[in-house]
Amino acid sequence: MFRACDEAANILQSGGSALDATQKAISVLEDDPNTNAGVGSNLNREGDVECDASIMCGSTGAFGGVSAVKRIKNPICAAHKLLEGDREGPGKLGLVPPMMLVGRGAEEWASIRSIKMCDNTELITDTSKAQYETFIKMLEEEQNPTFSSQKDPGESLLNDTVGAVCLDINGNIASGVSSGGVAIKLPGRVGEAAIYGSGCWAGGDYVDMDHYISGCSLTGTGEQITKTLLAKSIFDVSVQNDDLYTSISRLLTKHFINNRALSKYTDKYMGFGTVRCKKTDSRISELEILVAYSTPSMAYGYMTDRLSKPKPAKVQRKIQKTRYQ
Ligand code: GLY
Numbered sequence: 001m002f003r004a005c006d007e008a009a010n011i012l013q014s015g016g017s018a019l020d021a022t023q024k025a026i027s028v029l030e031d032d033p034n035t036n037a038g039v040g041s042n043l044n045r046e047g048d049v050e051c052d053a054s055i056m057c058g059s060t061g062a063f064g065g066v067s068a069v070k071r072i073k074n075p076i077c078a079a080h081k082l083l084e085g086d087r088e089g090p091g092k093l094g095l096v097p098p099m100m101l102v103g104r105g106a107e108e109w110a111s112i113r114s115i116k117m118c119d120n121t122e123l124i125t126d127t128s129k130a131q132y133e134t135f136i137k138m139l140e141e142e143q144n145p146t147f148s149s150q151k152d153p154g155e156s157l158l159n160d161t162v163g164a165v166c167l168d169i170n171g172n173i174a175s176g177v178s179s180g181g182v183a184i185k186l187p188g189r190v191g192e193a194a195i196y197g198s199g200c201w202a203g204g205d206y207v208d209m210d211h212y213i214s215g216c217s218l219t220g221t222g223e224q225i226t227k228t229l230l231a232k233s234i235f236d237v238s239v240q241n242d243d244l245y246t247s248i249s250r251l252l253t254k255h256f257i258n259n260r261a262l263s264k265y266t267d268k269y270m271g272f273g274t275v276r277c278k279k280t281d282s283r284i285s286e287l288e289i290l291v292a293y294s295t296p297s298m299a300y301g302y303m304t305d306r307l308s309k310p311k312p313a314k315v316q317r318k319i320q321k322t323r324y325q
Pocket of ligand 1: 161179180181182190191192193219220221222223
């Protein structure tokens with residue numbers, strides 16, 4: 001995480017864009033075998049890695065997402081490429097460029113656009129394989145109660161989806177997210193990391209009435225986050241309320257924890273980081289970072305132009321807030 005922050009900060013400090021910095025931070029995390037994204041992702045029911053990723057540009061509202069991709073080394077790079085097409089809009093024949101692609105179609109599209117491809121086995125690690133074998137055994141035991149061991153999957157079934165939110169020198173904000181999805185998911189399952197309005201959101205300054213700009217990136221149980229369109233919901237309250245902490249706390253209680261649409265779930269898991277600031281012309285002020293989660297733990301890091309090095313943190317079940325004036 002330290003390196004993800006550091007490399008993104010290097011891009012921003014040399015005048016690079018928020019989108020490029022977001023892509024870089026997430027690529028570093030995808031290449032880290034310890035995260036559930038890119039290399040080292042959870043395996044699906046058939047023992048393959050299938051990744052989801054998306055990225056959004058706050059200044060233009062452009063978005064790109066890929067889902068259930070098995071052969072793209074860094075899914076966030078393919079998502080960024082799709083975003084570029086979405087930002088350009090329809091071509092000469094009026095053909096609408098895709099905003100989101102899945103599976104084989106996404107892989108073929110990416111492979112002819114210089115996106116780095118790989119074999120699925122290159123994304124599998126000894127750890128992810130061992131976890132897969134444990135979970136498959138548990139699943140078999142669950143389906144055959146005679147041999148049920150009643151084992152608690154504990155933290156090992158949790159998702160280590162990765163994400164980033166970056167703000168550049170021109171006051172553009174971007175956010176992105178990447179995930180291998182839940183362990184032993186069914187092939188073709190689409191997680192929140194690929195879905196518009198769910199896994200990440202960035203915006204503000206292209207909507208005239210707003211004076212805040214904001215971006216967020218989420219993790220948790222994909223189906224719950226998608227049903228609550230949580231990224232868009234977090235963004236909306238962030239740009240509509242001065243008191244970020246109170247408005248987000250209210251949103252999470254009403255819209256996530258007590259949401260009737262999620263009433264069948266005993267455990268409701270989400271975690272996110274959001275960055276918000278005021279933008280007047282291109283001047284940025286009142287930068288705030290808020291991290292909240294209902295997952296048992298959450299790791300995050302941040303870096304600003306006032307820090308000499310990134311600040312990483314791993315925290316257990318509480319809300320953390322940092323304010324910069
Ligand atoms: N947060 C990962 C997923 O549920 O797909």
